[in-house]
Structures are given as structure tokens and as C-alpha cells.
Amino acid sequence: MAVIEKLLVVVLLFSQFLQLGGFKVLTLAFMGGSHYLLMDEISNILHKRGHEVRMLLQEGVRLTPGRHYEHSDTYQVTKWSASENVIDEYNKWFHNFTKDCLKGRTTVHSYLDLMGHLASQCHFVLNESRTLSSLKQEKFHLAVIDAFNPCSFLVAEKLGLPFVAVYPGTFVNAPQAGIPSPLSYVPLAQSLLSDRMDFWERLKNCLMSLFAPKIKNQIYDKFDNVIREHFPATPRPALPELYLKAELWIYDTDFSIEFVRPLLPSTVYIGGLLAKPAKPLPQEFEDFIESTGEAGFIIVTLGSMLSSIPFPQLLKEINKSFAQLPQGVIWRYQVSHWPKEINLAPNVKIAEWLPQNDLLGHPKVRLFVTHGGLNSLMESVYHGVPVVGIPLFGDQHDNMIRVEARNMGLSVSIDQLEANSFGSTMKQVIGDQRYKAAAEGLSTILRSHPFPPEQRLAGWIEHVLKxxxxxxxxxxxxxxMWYQQYLLDVWLFLIASLLGMLYLCLKLIGYITLKACNTGKQKQA
Known part of the structure; x- marks a missing residue:
């Protein structure tokens, strides 16, 4: 008994030590779907490391229907919401936006519209004076924010907190974060280029870089009214300045799939944070997989934001393409939205929710059909599963360029999707062992990283905290200043000096020539 009592005392002292050594961290999650999943995982990791974590969570944003994401009660949550009208307007816009995506009609204006909706919602969280005052009184040491939503930066600034910015994607916003981006081998976002560019592709990359600042300024303009209303005192914060104010920039990507590029010491990449060793599957999935025999099965999901396809003709083509395959198909699809007039292919099982990571880790999986979201791709890389991508919007097209550059799979355009060609593409990726070998090679790279994603994430955040x-x-x-960064003042000085020297030389030559001419005339006289 004495030994047990001593052990209990040691445990209590150790737990108190951990509590005393922990920091208070506020995480901001203002987006749904994969954005929330990433911030939830980060919050859990920091909590398990002994820190006191609270999440400021926006309610009412879209999540995957049929699957309610709830945190595991390891950290505290404070919730806020925009008005019903604003949320309804956003959800209606998003519904129409997904329809445009399925028709292959997304543009830069769609992204700007999204930023406009996020700015409208931002007014509400900044008006939560009681909530923000309560959070201020808790005296957090650091905020960890979802950097996709500019409102997160403004809330951290309003609370007066130093912050770490987490970007749930590749380095598409690298210039905003101050990360060097040489145009000769770093493709811009939406360029659909790889890092191996020929002359014309480098020319395209350079020309696109001239228009990139205009798009950034249009995004900043969406939040001008928010800043003017909620930061009345001057000088007011500016989003470009806030981006550079981040203590760290953390990216949900990895160089197993990302193109190699220069990074700053304040840049951390943690791709694969959501990828885990596979757990046993629910019996309904295991029974279906068992029925597929040696052919195995493929997984189909078009992301957390798209649970059904409202276009019968497109749905028929996809369903028909699956019927051509010898493999079984497990498809995340909202069952209640399946049209009665379309007979589901006999080798297809649809489900409201899929244990995606665990399915990807099953030994009989043959292919992953995905929208090209980075979380999904990193899970696919982790488990060494080749992919066929159907990119719809955002960074998904660029992500699939990286997949194809790594020979891990192929991409299919949604507006050109036809049953026979789509079926042939899937058969090609399944049948050609080069894709599987490439996926397994990338898996080795990701898994053999000297420090796992959780350790990189927590270690660097704790470094900043300490x-x-x-x-x-x-x-x-x-x-x-911008002209100092690009050495324009130095070049201007050198050019002015060179021109000055050239001017003096010309004047000296003129003087000598004139003197020589005058001397000659005097001799002749």
C-alpha cells in the first residue's frame, strides 16, 4: 500500500507539473468540412501535450450531411454564429456554387464571392463584444488560426493575441506570407503548371504574376468595411501586414507530393496530420469488401461539401462507368438524394458517411476517386493508394497537377466526364502498376520523415510559446520597404552612377577633343 501511495503522489506531482508547464491556446475555426477537421485535430494534439485549449467555433457552416463532427471533449469550445439570414444566404450561394462546379464553370469571381460572404459573417463575430471580452480576460498566450479565412486574422488582432497561421492547403498564398517564390520553377496558384516549365510555361507564370496582386487587392477590399467599422482607431490593421505578423506559418502539405521550393525558417509543413494507421471497419463495409473477392474495391468521395449530384445525366454517366468495373465501389452519397429513376449499379454501395482513412488502409483497396482535396490526397499518399481526381474548385486543380507530376494518378475534367472514358481512366490507373508503385514510393517518403506531423506541429508551436x-x-x-526588398534603390544608384560617369567621360572626351582642335589651329596659324 505504501508503494501505491507513493506512486499516486508522484503521478499527482507530475500532473501538476504538466499543468503548470502548459500554456493557454485559443484556436479559431470559422469554416466547416475539412477546415474544421484540421483545426479540431490541432486542438486535440495541443491539449494532449498538456496545454489548455479553447476553440472559438462558428456554428451554422456547412458540414458533411449525415455525419456530425464533434470534438472529443478534450478541449473547451466557445460558439458564435452569424444571423440566420446571413447563413441562409451563404448556404444558398454555396448550393448554386457547387452546381457551377459540377458544370466546370468556376471562376475567380466565385472565389471573390466566397470572400464577400466570409466578410459579411465576420461582422457578427467582431460584434460579439461579450464573448471577445471574456476571451480577453482568459489571457491566452497564443491563437492558432485557420488562415484561409481573413476574418481569423482580424479576430486575433482584436483580441491582441500573437498568432500562428495554419493554411489548409499547399503554398498557394506563399507571397502573402513572405515566402520566396521564384517564378522560374514555382508555379502560381491556378496556373495548372508543374515545377518543370518550358519557356512558354515560364512566360505564362510570369504574366500571371502581374495580375496576382490585383486579385489579392480585391480580396482585401471585401474586408475594408469590416476593418473600418470594428477598428475605428488609427492606424487600422491591414490584412497584408497581418499576414506578415504571424509568428509561424503552418501548411497542411508535404514534399512527398508538393513541388520543392524555398521556405523561410518560420514556415512549417505538416501534411498527413489527419492520416492515421487504419482501424477495423464497421461490419457493413467489411461484408461488402469481402463480397468483392480478389478484384477488391474503390473508394469514391467528392469532398465534405458535396454529398450528392443534382444533375441526373452526370449522375447516370458516373454510375454507368462504375458498372463497367470488376471492382466493388464504395461511394459516399446522400442516400435520400439518390434519384429513384436511376438504378444503382450492382457493384456499388452508397453510404452517407465513409471511414475514409480506414478504407484507404484496407489491403483490398485498389483506387481512390476523389475531388482532389489535400486532406484526402495526403491520406491517399500515406496509405499508398493511386487516385483518379475530379477537381471541382479552389486548389483542387493544382493539387491534381501535383498528383499527375508524381505519377500517382490521373485527372478527369468534370465538364467532359463520360462513362466510357471515365471507366477507361479508372481501369488504366488500376491496371498499370506504375501508378501503384509511385503511390507506395510517396508513402515511403511521407512515413519515413524524421519527425511525424504531430511532432512538427506541436514542437514548433511550443518553441514559439516558450x-x-x-x-x-x-x-x-x-x-x-518594397523598393528596398527588390533593391530598386541600389539599382537606381548604380545606374545613376554609371550614367554620371558616362556623362563625365563624354564631357572629358569633348574637352580633350576641343583642346586638341584649338591647339592644331594655333599651330597652323
């Missing part, structure tokens, strides 16, 4: 700042990881360029 030091009190991440400024020692940032270049002085963040504090230079």
Missing part, C-alpha cells in the same frame, strides 16, 4: 515570439525566424525583409 520563446515568446517567432520574430527570430523571420527575415528583416518583412520590415523593409
Amino acid at each position: 520563446v515568446g515570439s517567432g520574430t527570430h525566424l523571420q527575415p528583416h525583409a518583412f520590415h523593409q
Whole structure:
């Protein structure tokens, strides 16, 4: 008994030590779907490391129908919501937006419209004076924010908290974060280019870079009214300045799939954070997989935001293509939205929700048909499963460019999807062992990283917490004027000096020539 009592005392002392050594961290989750899943995982990891974590969570945003994402009661949650009218307007817009995506008609204007809706919602959280005052009184040491939504930066600034920015994708916003992006081998977002560009592709990349600042400014303009209303005192914060104010930039990507590029010391990549060793499947899935025999099965999901296809003709083509396959098909689809006039292919099982990571880790999986979201692709890389992508919007097209560059799979355009060609593409990726070998090779790269994603994430955040700042990881360029960063003042000085020297030389030559002419005339006289 004495030994047990001593052990209990040691455990209590150790737990108190952990509690005393922990920090208070506020996480901001203002988006649904995969964005929420990533922030939830980060919150759980930090909590398990002994920190006191609270999430400021927006309610009313779209999640996957049929599957309610709830945190595992390991950290506290404070919720807020925009008005019903604003949320309804956003959901209606998003419904129409997904229809446009399925028709292959997304544009930059769609992205700007999304930012406009996020700005409208931002007014409500900044008006939550009681909630924000309560959070201020808790004296958090650090905020960890979803950097996709600019409102997160404004809330962190309103609370007066240093913050770590988590971007749920590839380095598409690298210039905003101050990360060097040489145009000769770093393709811009939406360029659909790889890192191996010929002359014309590098020309395209350069020309696109001229228009990129205009798009950024249009995004900033969406939040101008928010900043003016909620930050009345001058100088007001500006989004470009807030992006450079982040203590760390954390990206949900990995160089197993991402193109190699230069990074700053304040940049951390944690791709694969949601990928885990596979757990046993629910019996209904295991029974279906068993019925597929040696042919195995494929997984189909078009992301957390798209649970059904409202176009019967497109749905018929996809369903018909699956019927051509010898494999079984497990398809995440909202069962209640399946049209009665379309007979589901006999080898297809539809379900409201899929244990995606666990299915990808099953030994009989042959292919993953995906929208190209980065979380899904990183899980596919982790488990070494080749993919066929149907990119719909955002970074998904660029993500699939990376997949094809790594020979891990092929991409299909949604507006050109036809049963026979789609079926042939799936058969090609399943039948050609090069795709499987490439996927397994990428899996080896990801899994053999010297430090797992959880350790990189927590280690760097704790480094900033202990030091009190991440400024020692940032270049002085963040504090230079734009003309100083590009050495325009130096080049102007050198050019002016060269022109001055050239002018003096010409004047000297003129003087010598004139002197020589005058001397000659005097001799002749």
C-alpha cells in the first residue's frame, strides 16, 4: 500500500507539473468540412501535450450531411454564429456554387464571392463584444488560426493575441506570407503548371504574376468595411501586414507530393496530420469488401461539401462507368438524394458517411476517386493508394497537377466526364502498376520523415510559446520597404552612377577633343 501511495503522489506531482508547464491556446475555426477537421485535430494534439485549449467555433457552416463532427471533449469550445439570414444566404450561394462546379464553370469571381460572404459573417463575430471580452480576460498566450479565412486574422488582432497561421492547403498564398517564390520553377496558384516549365510555361507564370496582386487587392477590399467599422482607431490593421505578423506559418502539405521550393525558417509543413494507421471497419463495409473477392474495391468521395449530384445525366454517366468495373465501389452519397429513376449499379454501395482513412488502409483497396482535396490526397499518399481526381474548385486543380507530376494518378475534367472514358481512366490507373508503385514510393517518403506531423506541429508551436515570439525566424525583409526588398534603390544608384560617369567621360572626351582642335589651329596659324 505504501508503494501505491507513493506512486499516486508522484503521478499527482507530475500532473501538476504538466499543468503548470502548459500554456493557454485559443484556436479559431470559422469554416466547416475539412477546415474544421484540421483545426479540431490541432486542438486535440495541443491539449494532449498538456496545454489548455479553447476553440472559438462558428456554428451554422456547412458540414458533411449525415455525419456530425464533434470534438472529443478534450478541449473547451466557445460558439458564435452569424444571423440566420446571413447563413441562409451563404448556404444558398454555396448550393448554386457547387452546381457551377459540377458544370466546370468556376471562376475567380466565385472565389471573390466566397470572400464577400466570409466578410459579411465576420461582422457578427467582431460584434460579439461579450464573448471577445471574456476571451480577453482568459489571457491566452497564443491563437492558432485557420488562415484561409481573413476574418481569423482580424479576430486575433482584436483580441491582441500573437498568432500562428495554419493554411489548409499547399503554398498557394506563399507571397502573402513572405515566402520566396521564384517564378522560374514555382508555379502560381491556378496556373495548372508543374515545377518543370518550358519557356512558354515560364512566360505564362510570369504574366500571371502581374495580375496576382490585383486579385489579392480585391480580396482585401471585401474586408475594408469590416476593418473600418470594428477598428475605428488609427492606424487600422491591414490584412497584408497581418499576414506578415504571424509568428509561424503552418501548411497542411508535404514534399512527398508538393513541388520543392524555398521556405523561410518560420514556415512549417505538416501534411498527413489527419492520416492515421487504419482501424477495423464497421461490419457493413467489411461484408461488402469481402463480397468483392480478389478484384477488391474503390473508394469514391467528392469532398465534405458535396454529398450528392443534382444533375441526373452526370449522375447516370458516373454510375454507368462504375458498372463497367470488376471492382466493388464504395461511394459516399446522400442516400435520400439518390434519384429513384436511376438504378444503382450492382457493384456499388452508397453510404452517407465513409471511414475514409480506414478504407484507404484496407489491403483490398485498389483506387481512390476523389475531388482532389489535400486532406484526402495526403491520406491517399500515406496509405499508398493511386487516385483518379475530379477537381471541382479552389486548389483542387493544382493539387491534381501535383498528383499527375508524381505519377500517382490521373485527372478527369468534370465538364467532359463520360462513362466510357471515365471507366477507361479508372481501369488504366488500376491496371498499370506504375501508378501503384509511385503511390507506395510517396508513402515511403511521407512515413519515413524524421519527425511525424504531430511532432512538427506541436514542437514548433511550443518553441514559439516558450520563446515568446517567432520574430527570430523571420527575415528583416518583412520590415523593409518594397523598393528596398527588390533593391530598386541600389539599382537606381548604380545606374545613376554609371550614367554620371558616362556623362563625365563624354564631357572629358569633348574637352580633350576641343583642346586638341584649338591647339592644331594655333599651330597652323
